[in-house]
Every structure is written in structure tokens, then in C-alpha cells.
Amino acid sequence: MGPSRIRFELERAGVVPLPGRSAVYRALVRHGLVQARKRRRRREDYRRWERPRAMDLWQMDVMGRVFLADGTEVKIVTGIDDHSRFVVCAAAVMRATARPVCQALTAALRRYGIPGQILTDNGKVFTARFGPGPGPVMSDRICAENGIKHLLTKPYSPTTTGKVERLHKTMRAEFFRAADGKYATLAGLQAALDAWVSDYNTARPHQSCGGRPPVERFRLAGRNKEAAEDGPAPVPVTPPAKTQRPPGVSRWVNAHGKISLGGFTYAAGASYAGEPVEAVVTGGLVDIVHAGVVIATHAQRFRADQADRAPRMQVARRARDATAGLTVTRLANVGGVVSFAGTDYQCGRRWARQSVEVSIVAGSVQLSKDGKIIRVHPIRHDRARELGAFANPKGRPRRKNSATGNVT
Numbered sequence: 570m571g572p573s574r575i576r577f578e579l580e581r582a583g584v585v586p587l588p589g590r591s592a593v594y595r596a597l598v599r600h601g602l603v604q605a606r607k608r609r610r611r612r613e614d615y616r617r618w619e620r621p622r623a624m625d626l627w628q629m630d631v632m633g634r635v636f637l638a639d640g641t642e643v644k645i646v647t648g649i650d651d652h653s654r655f656v657v658c659a660a661a662v663m664r665a666t667a668r669p670v671c672q673a674l675t676a677a678l679r680r681y682g683i684p685g686q687i688l689t690d691n692g693k694v695f696t697a698r699f700g701p702g703p704g705p706v707m708s709d710r711i712c713a714e715n716g717i718k719h720l721l722t723k724p725y726s727p728t729t730t731g732k733v734e735r736l737h738k739t740m741r742a743e744f745f746r747a748a749d750g751k752y753a754t755l756a757g758l759q760a761a762l763d764a765w766v767s768d769y770n771t772a773r774p775h776q777s778c779g780g781r782p783p784v785e786r787f788r789l790a791g792r793n794k795e796a797a798e799d800g801p802a803p804v805p806v807t808p809p810a811k812t813q814r815p816p817g818v819s820r821w822v823n824a825h826g827k828i829s830l831g832g833f834t835y836a837a838g839a840s841y842a843g844e845p846v847e848a849v850v851t852g853g854l855v856d857i858v859h860a861g862v863v864i865a866t867h868a869q870r871f872r873a874d875q876a877d878r879a880p881r882m883q884v885a886r887r888a889r890d891a892t893a894g895l896t897v898t899r900l901a902n903v904g905g906v907v908s909f910a911g912t913d914y915q916c917g918r919r920w921a922r923q924s925v926e927v928s929i930v931a932g933s934v935q936l937s938k939d940g941k942i943i944r945v946h947p948i949r950h951d952r953a954r955e956l957g958a959f960a961n962p963k964g965r966p967r968r969k970n971s972a973t974g975n976v977t
Contacts, residue, residue, distance in 0.1 A: 572597060577774050619652060619777075619843060623787045626651040626686045626720075628733040629658065629674070631665045631694070635745060638753040645740070645762070646673040649733045651688070652843065653786030654775050656736065657681050659766045661759045667707045670694045674711060687712060688720040688730060696721055739769075777824070778842055785840035789860075817849035817858065830855065833870045890940060896928040897959055909934065910958040912950035916943050929955065 572593040580587055588596075597603040620626045629648040636642055644665040648658030657680075660673035671694075689695040689708075697704025698721060705713070712719040722729040744765045752758040770787075774780045820828040826839035830848050837846055837857045847858040850869055857865040899907040905918040909927045916925050916936045926937045929948070936943045 571603075573776055574774070577780055581774075621652065621843070621845060623650050623653040623655065623789055624682060624684050626688055627657060627677075627684045628688045628730045629695070630690060630730055630733045630737070631670065631692065632737045632740070633665070635661070635758075636750045637755070637758065638750055640750070643755060643758065646670050647733055647736055647740075648674070648677055649736050650684075650783070650787055651732060653783045653789075654732065654736075654777055655770055655783040655787035656766050659740075659762055661755055661762060663755065665694060667694050671707045671711055674708060678711075678715065683715050684717060686718040686720055688722065690722050690727070690730060691724060695719075699724075740765075778839070781826075781839045781842070786842070786844075789841070789844065817847040817856075820846055820848050822846055828857065831870075832872070835865070835867045837865050890942070894928045894930055894935075895959060896926045897961070898924050899927050901925050907936065910950035910954040914944075914946050914949075 572590050575593050575597075576588065576590050579593075594603070598605045627648050628651055629646070632645040632647055633642065635645055641663075644662050646658055646660045646662060646665065646669070647656070649656055658673055658677040660669075660676070662669035662673065691698050693700045694706065695708050696719075697706050697709070700706070709719055711717075727734055744762065748758070748761055752761065769783070771782050771784045773782060775783050778786050818830070820830065822828055822837045822841045822844050824842050826842050827834045827836050828846060828848060829835075830850075835848070835855055835857065837844075837859070841859060841864065844859060846864070849856045849858060853869050855867045855869050856863050857867075897909070899909060901907050901916055901920045901923055903921050905916050905921045906913045907916055907925050907927060908914075914927070914934055914936060920938060920943060923938070925943065928935045928937070930945075932948060934946045934948055934950075936945070
């Protein structure tokens with residue numbers, strides 16, 4: 570259990586004052602419960618992605634190094650919904666060959682429905698891409714028969730299926746650390762694993778779901794037959810009568826279950842984290858709409874200086890007059906870029922193939938046209954090269970190719 574999970578459990582228990590995550594982490598390090606290690610890579614180096622809704626994509630894999638009481642190694646066929654982190658498959662098999670792996674896949678499809686896509690690595694049970702046979706393998710045929718697009722990762726790219734790999738790490742830490750080698754039969758191991766998966770899906774908080782269990786996100790798909798065996802069954806809802814709503818603005822619910830509108834945050838619910846919603850403002854109320862259903866209504870909030878203020882009129886921006894100074898003329902290329910002192914400066918595609926005046930004003934490069942400022946950039950060129958640039962006020966003369974007659 571890490572610092573984020575401990576802090577969540579303390580918050581759920583009503584502990585006041587609630588310590589921060591860093592304080593919990595330092596306490597764990599101080600008491601020798603975790604080892605302080607420097608992060609190998611910065612988080613900005615990772616390219617993070619997530620599908621916008623549940624049942625769009627499943628990630629599937631096979632996990633090994635799991636043992637029964639007599640030392641027999643078994644495999645775990647795992648599958649997780651990319652958006653909701655809901656575990657759709659966790660089947661223990663004696664051997665990870667085509668038949669048992671595909672049986673686990675079809676069982677998941679019968680229970681939860683048909684996803685749009687399935688992402689796997691290049692294992693031989695999933696694809697004939699690197700196998701000796703011509704293919705397709707059994708899993709490919711199952712996907713094709715059910716209209717599922719089967720996606721494959723690049724070779725040696727385990728981070729592409731990072732969500733299911735992270736599930737393996739959680740399984741080992743929270744279940745197999747105590748259960749490995751404990752059960753004598755495959756059936757006993759499967760029953761215990763099913764109980765852990767049910768708790769993972771319906772009760773265990775997940776950081777990617779705003780501290781809510783994955784089942785709350787997964788139910789938004791509306792395709793699963795039953796969210797989990799031990800979870801409460803979905804209550805059938807009568808569709809509301811369609812009414813004409815005024816146009817709203819689109820927002821994405823953040824990890825805390827909130828949206829931002831007009832400089833204020835409004836709660837939509839942690840279970841909608843990562844979901845697209847529409848914010849509609851009418852009569853001093855802010856309605857948050859998801860999939861055509863109002864999920865939250867709030868009183869519209871204003872700052873103290875906005876309460877009695879009418880909506881502002883659109884004011885057309887007026888170009889400023891260019892500052893007088895030593896000026897040279899340059900021709901913008903097709904991308905709207907001019908060159909000055911060996912450095913490119915962007916003036917915009919609107920001015921492509923047009924003459925633009927370049928001047929140095931107060932430590933900045935000023936670009937103007939017909940006496941009106943286009944853009945102002947900080948100086949990025951070598952100041953020692955300005956003399957040569959100003960020596961050619963109309964730019965370097967173009968040479969004519971005598972053989973073709975073209976100007977170069």
C-alpha cells in the first residue's frame with residue numbers, strides 16, 4: 570500500500586487534519602517501510618494516453634511465474650478496460666496455449682460484451698506475425714467474427730500495454746505475494762483470484778479514476794451485462810423526455826471529477842473523471858450534461874466585480890503603429906517566415922510571399938507591414954551579425970539562372 574492509497578484510506582476514515590501525500594511518503598521512509606529511490610525518468614518523458622470511454626479498447630496479456638503449492642507454474646490470462654481500468658479477465662490456466670487463452674477471452678466477451686478494439690503484444694497466442702504458420706491464429710479469428718479490431722504493439726514496447734502491465738504489478742503486490750504457492754489446485758487459486766478481482770473492480774479506489782472504483786467508470790459504457798458479481802446491480806433508468814436545450818460548451822471532467830467554467834470549478838462527480846460533458850448555463854444555473862442526461866446542477870457563480878455586469882461586447886483589435894527605427898525589408902517564405910541575421914522569425918502564413926519590414930526596437934525584433942506591427946519577437950540571433958543584415962536593406966539580391974531563366 571503506497572502513500573496515495575494510505576492517504577485515501579485516512580480521508581475515507583475521516584481523519585482530521587488529513588496529511589498530504591508527501592508527508593505520508595516521508596513517514597514511510599522514516600520508519601523503513603519503503604525504500605527511497607530516485608525516479609529514473611521524468612514523468613514528462615512518458616507519452617500518456619487513454620481512450621475516452623469504456624469498452625472502446627481492452628488490453629490483454631499473459632502473466633507467468635505464478636505457482637501452486639506443489640511448485641507447478643500456472644499462467645494468468647489478464648484483460649483490462651483501457652478507460653475505466655475495470656478488470657474484464659483474470660483466468661488461471663495451466664498452459665498459455667491458444668485454446669485456454671481464447672476460452673478466457675470468449676468468457677470475457679460473453680460476460681461484458683464486445684469492445685471496439687483489443688490491444689495485445691506479439692505473443693504467438695495472439696498473432697501469427699512472428700510465428701511459423703501463415704495465420705490467422707484462433708484469437709484473430711475470434712476478433713474478426715465479433716467485429717473487433719485487433720491491435721498489436723511494436724516489438725519490445727511493453728509500455729504500450731502499460732495499463733495491463735501495471736495490473737500485473739498490483740496483482741503481485743496485493744494478491745500473489747501472499748497467495749503464491751498457497752493453493753493446491755487451479756480451482757482454488759481461481760476462486761481466490763475472482764474474489765480479489767471483485768474487490769479491485771467494485772471497492773478498491775483507483776488513482777486514475779479520481780479515487781473511485783473502476784466499476785463506476787465501466788458502467789458508463791452501458792454495454793456490460795453486469796458490472797461485477799458482488800457489486801450492486803444497475804438500476805434501470807427511464808429515459809427522460811427530450812427537450813430543446815440551449816447550446817452549451819464542451820468540457821472534460823478532470824481527475825478530481827470537476828470542470829472549469831468562467832474561472833470557477835463545478836463538481837460533476839468523480840465517477841465521470843475523464844469523460845466529455847457539456848455545460849449549459851440558463852437562468853443563473855449551470856447544468857452539467859453527460860450523454861444527454863443532466864448529472865449535476867449548480868448555481869452560477871460570479872466574482873464580486875461581475876455580479877451586476879452585462880456581458881462584454883466583442884472589441885475588434887486594432888493593429889499598433891510600428892516604432893520608427895533602422896529598418897530592412899525581407900520577403901516572407903511560403904510558411905510566413907522571414908530570415909534576419911541568419912535566424913528565422915515567424916510572422917504568420919497570412920504574410921507569406923509578401924515583403925515585411927524588420928527592425929530592432931528595445932531589444933526585440935519588430936515585424937511590421939505598411940507601418941503596422943505584425944509581431945514582436947525576443948532577439949534570438951547573434952547581435953554581431955546585425956551589421957551585415959542592415960547592410961542589405963532589401964535582402965540579398967537574387968541570382969538569375971542563365972540556363973533556365975529562373976530567379977533563385
